[in-house]
Amino acid sequence: MLVVGDVVTDVVARYDEPLAPGTDTAARIRILPGGAGANVACWAARTGRDDVRLLARVGAGEASWHEAALRRAGVRPLLVRDDGAPTATVVALVDGRAGAERTFLTDSGAVVRLSPADWSPRLLDGAAHLHLSGYLFFAPTSRRTARLAMAAARERGVPVSVDPASAGFVSGLGADRFLTAVAGADVLFPNADEAVLLAGLAGPEEAAAALSRRHGLVVATLGAAGAVVARAGGVVARVPAPGVRPVDTTGAGDAFTGGFLAARLAGASAAEAAEAGCRAGGEAVTTVGGRPVPPGAVPVPRS
16 A cells, blocks of 8 residues: 655644733643654554555655654655755644544645655555645645655555545635646545535435545545545445543544545445454554554553
């Protein structure tokens, strides 16, 4: 499995009191490796896929740290070192009063500088699936690279999936432009907000069904409500989320996607893969950051 996407340095700030403008608010802050594409790759490796590769562009100064973190997670890093831009950084504000919901401040850095020169069809050798992070589609250079990768995969008969990644960025680009850019993807993984925005419909289930007329399979994540699987214009499965106490919802959708893809590539049906995705997402929200707990670390207890 090849993931083409983003590696990010996450600054996760968890707070339990209202933010106080102009002064201090107590918070618990950690700096962690992240990025939607990297997280998906790590969760796919964590949940059973034994050959997961990640192509992404990172700042030269942080490359070794990120490469080491990916290797610890069982992912083969194919990172392009950028001397002209830093690694992308995301500040995740996690509100403990609102179910650990998070708000992101994003500096895309080197992510959107992934260029056609960084791509080679040989990267697909032996790959059973190509997954593209939606963040690549929000800037011209990385969008061209993503489209090149998609075209090469389709020539080889390798299935392609895309995670829209950000309702805010989709809105900025325009839903129609985004859908045009990802045309030809076999699987789409929107969350509820992204599905509604892309389909122009009020309900996420209805939106997923509508989007599945354009793509072979649409799997929409609904947070604590689980996920829906849509195919050929209709919802074919509804999967509940496990009952856990959320600590940090950063990366929950990435965990779902990684778990889904690993299960699907192992032969699971779409509904079974969605169940595996929900289990991974449930595990993700009980830990801080968007990656699986490293070996030897102690996870945050569930309630």
